[in-house]
Amino acid sequence: MKITQAFTFEAAHRLPNVPATHRCHRMHGHSYRVELTLEGEVDPATGFVVDFFDVEAAFGPLREQLDHHTLNEVPGLANPTAEHIAMWIWERSKPALPQLSAVKVFETPYCWAEFSGA
Numbered sequence: 001m002k003i004t005q006a007f008t009f010e011a012a013h014r015l016p017n018v019p020a021t022h023r024c025h026r027m028h029g030h031s032y033r034v035e036l037t038l039e040g041e042v043d044p045a046t047g048f049v050v051d052f053f054d055v056e057a058a059f060g061p062l063r064e065q066l067d068h069h070t071l072n073e074v075p076g077l078a079n080p081t082a083e084h085i086a087m088w089i090w091e092r093s094k095p096a097l098p099q100l101s102a103v104k105v106f107e108t109p110y111c112w113a114e115f116s117g118a
Contacts, residue, residue: 004037005055009067013080033106038099058096082113090115
């Protein structure tokens, strides 16, 4: 069974490793959407793979670090591409959510990065 919980946050960033002529080299912002997918057996007693409130509690402190911040200033996100943000979230979420199987980070409704572990 797979379950997914989505979250949003607003943040600014710039991509320092692209050419100066690339439009993402300049500071700009996104309304990000993050989807955390967890996979496992349904617990016969609770009926859950993982309680959604537990997922929210695990991701909440990370969301606080990202929401309404400049991502380049967040430790570990000097080059905050969607790919790096997905890996950053994975590394910090996986210890609290061992059933985590994928992290998707949407920069727009039409483009995203998905990370499923190393």
